[in-house]
Amino acid sequence: MSIKKEIQKRRTFAIISHPDAGKTTLTEKLLLFGGAIHIAGAVKSNKIKKSATSDWMDIEKQRGISVATSVMGFDYEDHKINILDTPGHQDFAEDTYRTLTAVDSVIVVVDVAKGVEQQTRKLMEVCRMRNTPVMIFVNKLDREGRDPFDILDELEEELQINVRPLSWPIEMGDRFKGVYNLYQKSLDLYQPNKQKVTKTISVKDINEADLETHIGESLAETLREEVELISIYPEFKRDEYLAGKLAPVFFGSALNNFGVKELLDCFVDIAPSPRPIVAEERKVDPYEEGFSGFVFKIHANMDPNHRSRIAFLRICSGRFERNVNYKHVRFDRMMRFSSPTAFMAQKKEILDEAYAGDIVGLPDTGNFKIGDTLTSGEDLHFKGLPSFSPEMFKYIENADPMKSKQLHKGIEQLMDEGVAQLFTNQFNGRQIIGTVGQLQFEVIEYRLLHEYGAQCRWEPISLYKACWIESDNAEELEDFKRRKYQYMAHDKQGRDVFLAESSYMLMMAQQDFKNIKFHFTSEF
Ligand code: G4P
Numbered sequence: 001m002s003i004k005k006e007i008q009k010r011r012t013f014a015i016i017s018h019p020d021a022g023k024t025t026l027t028e029k030l031l032l033f034g035g036a037i038h039i040a041g042a043v044k045s046n047k048i049k050k051s052a053t054s055d056w057m058d059i060e061k062q063r064g065i066s067v068a069t070s071v072m073g074f075d076y077e078d079h080k081i082n083i084l085d086t087p088g089h090q091d092f093a094e095d096t097y098r099t100l101t102a103v104d105s106v107i108v109v110v111d112v113a114k115g116v117e118q119q120t121r122k123l124m125e126v127c128r129m130r131n132t133p134v135m136i137f138v139n140k141l142d143r144e145g146r147d148p149f150d151i152l153d154e155l156e157e158e159l160q161i162n163v164r165p166l167s168w169p170i171e172m173g174d175r176f177k178g179v180y181n182l183y184q185k186s187l188d189l190y191q192p193n194k195q196k197v198t199k200t201i202s203v204k205d206i207n208e209a210d211l212e213t214h215i216g217e218s219l220a221e222t223l224r225e226e227v228e229l230i231s232i233y234p235e236f237k238r239d240e241y242l243a244g245k246l247a248p249v250f251f252g253s254a255l256n257n258f259g260v261k262e263l264l265d266c267f268v269d270i271a272p273s274p275r276p277i278v279a280e281e282r283k284v285d286p287y288e289e290g291f292s293g294f295v296f297k298i299h300a301n302m303d304p305n306h307r308s309r310i311a312f313l314r315i316c317s318g319r320f321e322r323n324v325n326y327k328h329v330r331f332d333r334m335m336r337f338s339s340p341t342a343f344m345a346q347k348k349e350i351l352d353e354a355y356a357g358d359i360v361g362l363p364d365t366g367n368f369k370i371g372d373t374l375t376s377g378e379d380l381h382f383k384g385l386p387s388f389s390p391e392m393f394k395y396i397e398n399a400d401p402m403k404s405k406q407l408h409k410g411i412e413q414l415m416d417e418g419v420a421q422l423f424t425n426q427f428n429g430r431q432i433i434g435t436v437g438q439l440q441f442e443v444i445e446y447r448l449l450h451e452y453g454a455q456c457r458w459e460p461i462s463l464y465k466a467c468w469i470e471s472d473n474a475e476e477l478e479d480f481k482r483r484k485y486q487y488m489a490h491d492k493q494g495r496d497v498f499l500a501e502s503s504y505m506l507m508m509a510q511q512d513f514k515n516i517k518f519h520f521t522s523e524f
Contacts, residue, residue, distance in 0.1 A: 007286050008273045010357030012082040017109035018117035022139040025254040034074030071343035071359045079268045093436045100126050102296040102314035105133040105271045112138050112145030116158040124159045131244035142253040144173035162246045164236045169251040177215050179251050183266050274357035277316045279380040284317050286356035290376040291318035295368050298417040311368040313360045320354045329373040369416035386523035390434025393463040399455035410452035423489035467498045467518040476515045
């Protein structure tokens with residue numbers, strides 16, 4: 001098969017949701033369709049339950065599980081599907097943001113009873129920033145939930161995207177009869193069954209009398225009325241979906257394997273194959289001959305006895321081959337990999353070749369950090385791996401003076417992995433760690449001790465946000481830095497960051513320095 005055809009068959013995406021909406025369940029059903037697994041219950045939830053926060057071994061165990069299910073590849077019909085898993089726990093949201101830079105589209109799962117929840121909203125913001133095409137699966141129709149029209153309104157409003165239902169539910173909860181598939185023009189009748197596929201009846205025209213024989217007169221009438229009402233939503237246009245402006249919506253029940261095949265069939269049809277990715281130097285087309293890819297995730301210490309890490313590389317263009325030399329752009333050095341891994345469902349296996357759109361696991365001994373690029377030889381730097389302003393900040397101090405070297409190395413490596421963000425105060429040189437949640441501080445402390453033999457101590461610092469600053473007016477920028485010197489820090493790349501103590505202080509700074517832009521992400 002030609003390289004072009006190989007690339008065209010790929011569909012690389014992530015499923016995102018608020019915890020408990022049904023991401024794990026949906027992933028599992030998709031794998032069942034792909035024949036990648038054979039029984040339900042085979043995919044372990046990647047979520048770290050709140051109750052586990054005090055038990056570190058639990059987190060370690062779960063980290064082990066999550067690496068196995070970090071990327072799940074399988075073949076479906078003529079397509080190669082790569083699902084990238086995202087951590088459920090909100091304290092690891094940064095990890096999810098980065099994963100979203102490595103996908104070509106996403107499926108959002110929403111619970112029909114709960115509607116749009118906080119984390120979905122946040123993740124959608126990232127999708128919007130990148131114009132990622134989005135499909136929505138409204139889940140748990142086997143339970144009572146909200147009116148489908150209300151759900152659509154909420155999706156539109158809260159996720160700030162136009163929606164277009166491509167399937168429509170017939171009742172819900174105990175009365176749930178199935179869905180009318182507007183995309184394929186068929187009636188999918190509900191049979192609660194966790195393993196088997198839906199019964200589908202082709203109904204080319206819902207005005208046919210046939211509808212009544214399957215769902216009865218009154219439901220048939222309601223369905224016709226509702227389908228008529230759906231025409232108030234914008235018509236489905238693939239171009240708009242691909243531009244990230246219109247999200248097709250499906251209804252179903254992942255647990256009962258209902259509506260999942262319909263979703264998958266439509267997905268492989270309309271979802272994008274690998275798309276061009278923007279590098280600082282130029283736009284890189286997936287079909288280019290030269291190979292290129294970037295590291296978007298690093299997973300450490302799968303085996304605590306050996307300091308083993310695995311770098312996840314998204315291939316942006318061309319073909320990757322085992323034992324071929326590629327350029328590590330940051331090191332300006334050629335490297336080759338004798339045992340790169342593919343992720344086929346839950347197995348990791350050595351791969352010989354992979355194509356644009358695929359994710360390759362590269363065993364690593366500390367050569368990679370997030371954002372690193374590998375190419376056939378060209379100097380490329382991929383954009384779009386922004387750091388977001390952390391929500392919580394603490395000073396990190398050495399608690400064991402004999403181990404300062406170890407602490408330094410540990411902090412350095414954990415930050416390269418993207419566990420949290422490091423800021424160095426320009427005034428007093430103290431190091432500040434910024435995180436999204438408390439759990440990350442605990443992970444850092446635990447890992448510094450167990451992996452590097454170093455001990456740290458946290459000291460409180462009251463900060464509101466980290467802002468990356470820029471201005472066309474160099475003089476004003478210098479003046480600002482001089483006046484705010486106590487609050488200026490460098491991030492890991494040496495960029496200037498203003499650490500605002502409070503929202504009020506930030507507002508004052510914005511008022512006083514009109515020519516300075518304050519950004520909450522490191523890329524603008
Ligand atoms: P997550 O990854 O998004 O966090 O959600 P997950 O799939 O783990 O699903 C959360 C809970 O919702 C699970 O129940 C799961 O069985 C249930 N669920 C998923 N899809 C459906 C559905 O279509 N209908 C109904 N009624 N429930 C659904 P749990 O009790 O938390 O876990 P478990 O003991 O069943 O594994």
